[in-house]
Amino acid sequence: MSKQDSVIIGSGIGGLASGIRLAAKGYRVSIFEQASQTGGKVSEINQSGFRFDRGPSLLTMPGLIDELFALCGEDPRLHFNYKRLKMSCKYFWEDGSIINAWQNPEKFSEEIQLQSGLPPARLESFFKKSRKLYELTAESFLFSSLHKTANFRSKSFIKTMLNSWRLDPFVTMHERNKRWFSDRRIVQLFDRYATYNGSNPYKTPATLNIIPHLEHSLGTFFPDKGIFDIAASLTLLARRMGVNFHLNTKVNEIIHANGTVKGIRTEKEFIPAGIVINNTDVSLFYDELMPSEKMPRRLARGERSTSALIFYWGVNALEPRLELHNILFSDDYREEFRHLFSLGTICPDPTVYIYISSRAVKQDAPEGAENWYVMINAPENREQDWDRIIAEARKIIVSKINRILETDIEKRIVYEKIADPRSIEEETGSFRGSLYGMSSNSMFAAFNRHANFRRKYRNLYFTGGSVHPGGGIPLCLASAKIADKEIDPCI
Ligand SMILES: Cc1cc2nc3c(=O)[nH]c(=O)nc-3n(C[C@H](O)[C@H](O)[C@H](O)COP(=O)(O)OP(=O)(O)OC[C@H]3O[C@@H](n4cnc5c(N)ncnc54)[C@H](O)[C@@H]3O)c2cc1C
Numbered sequence: 001m002s003k004q005d006s007v008i009i010g011s012g013i014g015g016l017a018s019g020i021r022l023a024a025k026g027y028r029v030s031i032f033e034q035a036s037q038t039g040g041k042v043s044e045i046n047q048s049g050f051r052f053d054r055g056p057s058l059l060t061m062p063g064l065i066d067e068l069f070a071l072c073g074e075d076p077r078l079h080f081n082y083k084r085l086k087m088s089c090k091y092f093w094e095d096g097s098i099i100n101a102w103q104n105p106e107k108f109s110e111e112i113q114l115q116s117g118l119p120p121a122r123l124e125s126f127f128k129k130s131r132k133l134y135e136l137t138a139e140s141f142l143f144s145s146l147h148k149t150a151n152f153r154s155k156s157f158i159k160t161m162l163n164s165w166r167l168d169p170f171v172t173m174h175e176r177n178k179r180w181f182s183d184r185r186i187v188q189l190f191d192r193y194a195t196y197n198g199s200n201p202y203k204t205p206a207t208l209n210i211i212p213h214l215e216h217s218l219g220t221f222f223p224d225k226g227i228f229d230i231a232a233s234l235t236l237l238a239r240r241m242g243v244n245f246h247l248n249t250k251v252n253e254i255i256h257a258n259g260t261v262k263g264i265r266t267e268k269e270f271i272p273a274g275i276v277i278n279n280t281d282v283s284l285f286y287d288e289l290m291p292s293e294k295m296p297r298r299l300a301r302g303e304r305s306t307s308a309l310i311f312y313w314g315v316n317a318l319e320p321r322l323e324l325h326n327i328l329f330s331d332d333y334r335e336e337f338r339h340l341f342s343l344g345t346i347c348p349d350p351t352v353y354i355y356i357s358s359r360a361v362k363q364d365a366p367e368g369a370e371n372w373y374v375m376i377n378a379p380e381n382r383e384q385d386w387d388r389i390i391a392e393a394r395k396i397i398v399s400k401i402n403r404i405l406e407t408d409i410e411k412r413i414v415y416e417k418i419a420d421p422r423s424i425e426e427e428t429g430s431f432r433g434s435l436y437g438m439s440s441n442s443m444f445a446a447f448n449r450h451a452n453f454r455r456k457y458r459n460l461y462f463t464g465g466s467v468h469p470g471g472g473i474p475l476c477l478a479s480a481k482i483a484d485k486e487i488d489p490c491i
Pocket of ligand 1: 009010011012013014015032033034035038039040041042054055056057058059060249250251252279280281284308310424427428429430435436463464465466470471472473474476
């Protein structure tokens, strides 16, 4: 073994980005992945003529993907392409009202004014505030470690702290949005951004109002070949950089001695390594990979983000009222989150998200058909009676779609596959099936996430959605960037 040998456990977005970064630094990189393909939660289904993105559907901050190509001396446009969407989402309510969330700010303001009477200047001020939150927090909270004392002396961190009163940590997102907007639908539309990292708008601090800035001002994008192409393109880039992939290979243990990691053990062999990066859910690290280590209490007790119940439907007709991303809102949003976080079940009137990638990628469905990804938020897996919950939820979802879109969707479903918190947990190793690691349901959440390294063990690092700065594709890419800053170039 030499210091140049590095091992990554897991090929999720954080693992792929870490592999590319290490290879660009001159390390020999091996990625061990228990599944038969790379990408982790970013995966796809190809069945009966339909292609579905299985996990993520929304893309923001694609520059973080481009950055990886540039780091390897490649032009990203020759390998991975995407476009900015004209509309980020189409929102439907039970009372028949519809709001198109145009990416063009003037058009979006006009739409909101038409629907709710809100003066455009008010929405403009909201987005200004959202941008300010981003400017004050991005460098110190998203792109730097919160676990290094040296960073607390950095200019960006000092600026963040001096402006901490402007970060809105003491008021919830919902409370703040209620003060900005009087129309309950507009409040609900902006409250939904808490779900972008699986949190509860009635608990999460209003600091998370940076998310509308990411989506509306920095932009919502869509890869030309669908979301799975992010994982596919990064895998190809990693291969071109010489990264070795060991698929269908579960890592059982991280081996260490005298405070330094020495390698990993798979079911078959010991692989020596000078650097080990864990990209699995951090709870698996404590439960399985280094069971001698005790999980920090704040992690063990922390509230997880939501999971999901998804129906992948091949639909044999076109639905002209739907766009790429659509939301059919619940009538009682507070009740929906009470069911998810307090009762651990699904509410009788959940918000339904419908994502139709064939709107952007024609080949994703046969001519005259569409691929519907129909999702509702679900609580973490605590061994609820999922079969019963799924059967009930399916009926509720079908009747909500029929009611709002005035259709008979059941008759049009020609293919169906289901994902639920159990299958998400089993297939991606995500603790209790949560999509984004820890929730952001408290003002301390950012500080409670696991660090990207462990001081006790030299050369051990952590990337992915369950560690700092959190879940979602952009943040997983940021986690790899933060870990990378801690690793010296290989000489
Ligand atoms: C349904 C769903 C919808 C989502 N929607 C969005 C969205 O719209 N936008 C967005 O940005 N994000 C979204 N996310 C979140 C996003 O997908 C994740 O935050 C991100 O993909 C997680 O990447 P990761 O690096 O943490 O690795 P993961 O994807 O969690 O992958 C970890 C990998 O480790 C492997 N592994 C585990 N244990 C072992 C072991 N012992 N040995 C070897 N390999 C192991 C697993 O098989 C897996 O491949 C969604 C997620 C889901 C599931």
